[in-house]
Amino acid sequence: METMDMLLREIPHVDKLMHSNLILESSLPRALVADHVRKTLAALRNGILSGAVCRVPEAEELCDMALNAAKEEYGTGIRPVINGTGVILHSNLGRACLSEKAALAAMRVAREFSSLEYDLKTGRRGERMAVIEAQLKRLTGAEAALVVNNNAAAVLLVLTALAKGGSVIVSRGELVEIGGSFRLPDIMEQCGCVLREVGTTNKTRLNDYEKAINEDVRVLLKVHTSNFKITGFTESTSVKELAGLAQKYDLPIVEDIGSCALLDLGKYGIYEELNIFDDLRDGADIICFSGDKLLGGPQCGIVVGRSHYISLMRKHPLYRALRVDKMTVAALEETLRIYMEQGRAESEIPVISMIAQTPEIIRNKANRLCGLLRDCSINAEVIPTKSTVGGGSAPGQELASFAISISPEMNGNPSEFARAMLSQDKPIIGRIEKDAYLIDMRTVYEDDLEYIAEAADAVRKEIR
Numbered sequence: 001m002e003t004m005d006m007l008l009r010e011i012p013h014v015d016k017l018m019h020s021n022l023i024l025e026s027s028l029p030r031a032l033v034a035d036h037v038r039k040t041l042a043a044l045r046n047g048i049l050s051g052a053v054c055r056v057p058e059a060e061e062l063c064d065m066a067l068n069a070a071k072e073e074y075g076t077g078i079r080p081v082i083n084g085t086g087v088i089l090h091s092n093l094g095r096a097c098l099s100e101k102a103a104l105a106a107m108r109v110a111r112e113f114s115s116l117e118y119d120l121k122t123g124r125r126g127e128r129m130a131v132i133e134a135q136l137k138r139l140t141g142a143e144a145a146l147v148v149n150n151n152a153a154a155v156l157l158v159l160t161a162l163a164k165g166g167s168v169i170v171s172r173g174e175l176v177e178i179g180g181s182f183r184l185p186d187i188m189e190q191c192g193c194v195l196r197e198v199g200t201t202n203k204t205r206l207n208d209y210e211k212a213i214n215e216d217v218r219v220l221l222k223v224h225t226s227n228f229k230i231t232g233f234t235e236s237t238s239v240k241e242l243a244g245l246a247q248k249y250d251l252p253i254v255e256d257i258g259s260c261a262l263l264d265l266g267k268y269g270i271y272e273e274l275n276i277f278d279d280l281r282d283g284a285d286i287i288c289f290s291g292d293k294l295l296g297g298p299q300c301g302i303v304v305g306r307s308h309y310i311s312l313m314r315k316h317p318l319y320r321a322l323r324v325d326k327m328t329v330a331a332l333e334e335t336l337r338i339y340m341e342q343g344r345a346e347s348e349i350p351v352i353s354m355i356a357q358t359p360e361i362i363r364n365k366a367n368r369l370c371g372l373l374r375d376c377s378i379n380a381e382v383i384p385t386k387s388t389v390g391g392g393s394a395p396g397q398e399l400a401s402f403a404i405s406i407s408p409e410m411n412g413n414p415s416e417f418a419r420a421m422l423s424q425d426k427p428i429i430g431r432i433e434k435d436a437y438l439i440d441m442r443t444v445y446e447d448d449l450e451y452i453a454e455a456a457d458a459v460r461k462e463i464r
């Protein structure tokens, strides 16, 4: 009992720790540190009272504990990482990286006043989206265009504006859940419309659509099955086939294509039907897609199609709630400008350059990193691997790539190595395959190679 009292009396005072050199020299906010000092001391007191702790650490050790806890709270948040997964559009890693020009454009308008809604010719109020809409019309050939916060918002707006109080026909094979939270039936409910599922999971024919049409139906909806592929005996109805039906019953065809490439990616091995040009020509009235998937721009939802329907959306009160901010406007404008000139996207838009990279270029990067790693005596080799586009684009399609494989013999077990790579200032995200730690080089920037080698060297020394 006496020793417990002695221990309790040994606990230093908050003020004493707050005036220690360690804490005085820290750049963390003082109130935050003080809070964690108090918590550290309270935990110590409880530990002594419960008998779990029988020694009071030195003041320096207590300061360290409090500073680490404060740093953890203060330092958590979004920051750049190195993507060694080979998944180009990784939804957990922020999807598309912006082009240099788009990122700079966003930064410029973020730091200064801008002509966001100011017409510089008349000196009066202007339209924030005028340039983007003109660009989208030119690039897609659509009659009209509109941009909202993301593609989920686009679907919400389209269905609310066009189908509220009515019903929407969708094929059972296209009832998707994307990214764990975008579920079509839930969206429909929010839009105040009734979902009419037609056909079966693997087969939906034109006749299935026609049988479901009655006076409640407002929209024929097609959804791109972005993150899975139904293979085998499948049959779906194309926009072209639906067009006659849509005309006969005067119903719009709305297509949620998810991801859209404004150029032909077939020559780079992506054959998925992600171009909207054919569908617009074949009779789709409205098509929506994400700005930060294959397009390679900022997060937003882009809607293109017939002016009549687009203007119904623009007038809807929901549009105001879903509108994009000035940084998005600037970044999207700059991204679309790149597409106006042939050949620029491949060198300027990271998503497109990562897809267009030849295996030789990737192998060269891998060889360079491999050399740097071996210089630090790390057991690394270059192996062939497969990357994917991700982000619900081109499911099931793989791109030949090369990875750095770091084998465990010298470097502890791979999961310990992987965890340590995650705790670097610029965290490195690889994957473990057959007991080796892999970094797919397709998604790694040339500029990061030296950093990766230094980090791996530090990790190896730390866990040896």
Ligand SMILES: *Cc1c(COP(=O)(O)O)cnc(C)c1O
Pocket (backbone or CB within 6 Å): 150, 151, 152, 153, 178, 182, 223, 224, 225, 226, 256, 257, 258, 259, 289, 290, 291, 300, 301, 391, 392
């Ligand atoms: C990705 C995707 C969405 C969601 O888009 P966000 O921009 O993430 O809101 C919706 N529909 C389809 C078909 C998709 O692929």
